[in-house]
Amino acid sequence: MAERSATVYAQLGFPDAEEMLVKAQLVSKIAEILKERGWSQQQAAKALGLTQPKLSKMLRGQFRGISEMKMMDCLVRLGRPVKIVVGPEGKAAAERIEVVAA
Secondary structure: OOOOOOOHHHHOOOOOHHHHHHHHHHHHHHHHHHHHHOOOHHHHHHHHOOOHHHHHHHHOOOOOOOOHHHHHHHHHHOOOOOOOOOOOOOOOHHHOOOOOOO
């Protein structure tokens, strides 16, 4: 089994591969919720406190200018609680940050 650090972002040489993976996972959950609700990007942008162009870019994977905190805020605005859990010491570097959708 491949190491977790061997993400697409790491393979492409992004220095912030772990951050990019977390953002991609958060955006994936946001997109899933928006699809379930059948909202237009205009409706969703208003509810999320974003402009429609910024939401569109985020949903297409262009999220470098959007923080993880903003993405978590989007999930909260969609009625999804966000929990941050600090785990035990000793995890491998590639397993430091993980997004788990319940």
